[in-house]
Amino acid sequence: SYDGSSVGIMQINKINAGIANSVCMSGQTTYDRECNIKVGLEILKRYYTQYKDGIKPEKLAKYCSPNDQPQRYNQYASYRGFDAALRAYNGLSCSSIVDSKCRTACRNAKDTDTCTNNCISATINYVEKIKNIAALIESGQIITPTIQEIEETPKTEEGGLYI
Numbered sequence: 001s002y003d004g005s006s007v008g009i010m011q012i013n014k015i016n017a018g019i020a021n022s023v024c025m026s027g028q029t030t031y032d033r034e035c036n037i038k039v040g041l042e043i044l045k046r047y048y049t050q051y052k053d054g055i056k057p058e059k060l061a062k063y064c065s066p067n068d069q070p071q072r073y074n075q076y077a078s079y080r081g082f083d084a085a086l087r088a089y090n091g092l093s094c095s096s097i098v099d100s101k102c103r104t105a106c107r108n109a110k111d112t113d114t115c116t117n118n119c120i121s122a123t124i125n126y127v128e129k130i131k132n133i134a135a136l137i138e139s140g141q142i143i144t145p146t147i148q149e150i151e152e153t154p155k156t157e158e159g160g161l162y163i
Contacts, residue, residue, distance in 0.1 A: 003105070007031055007049050010040025018108055019043065042075035044085050052085035055092065083127050090126040 006013045012030040016039065020028060023042045047064035055076060057066075066073040072094035079087045099120055106115035122129055136142040 003101075008035060008036030008040075010036050010043075012036055012039050012043070016043060022069035029083070043092075044089055045086040048082060051079075051088055052081050054078075054080050055084055055088065060092055063092035069094045070094075077125070079127060083131075086127045086130055094124060 008083065009031050010030075012019075014030075017030050019039045019042050023038045028035035030036045030039050037109055050115070057077065060076055064073045064076055064091050071094065076087055076094060099116075102116045102119035102123065103112075105119055106112050109115035133142065137144055
């Protein structure tokens with residue numbers, strides 16, 4: 001993540017790194033791809049169990065005030081099942097904190113206003129974005145590489161992938 005608080009393909013927030021002890025092989029951390037994915041799936045599973053009937057209003061109000069951001073609050077409050085789990089996974093905040101973090105993340109962009117607006121929209125509409133991408137994958141409009149194909153992709157000297 002831009003601020004270093006999350007790592008890996010599943011963007012595991014460092015506060016959740018301890019979950020690795022219960023779902024990963026000994027010695028693995030969230031910096032290991034396999035472990036990172038397992039931790040992400042465990043978090044999603046926990047959030048699904050916790051929020052399958054929706055995010056309780058008193059919980060949501062701690063992060064997303066119905067008075068300050070009524071449209072965002074209502075959007076988040078409407079989620080059920082996996083949608084609620086996805087929302088929780090990406091965070092329940094819909095406040096000016098999101099706006100501030102996006103401004104910080106975009107401070108060095110060529111067009112800071114566009115970057116900030118895109119960041120806010122992608123954060124607030126995270127559930128919809130993920131569902132749209134999943135639909136594109138399902139319909140064959142996006143072809144995802146297999147893990148084997150990723151592992152066979154040549155790496156740069158710094159360890160990054162040539163993609």
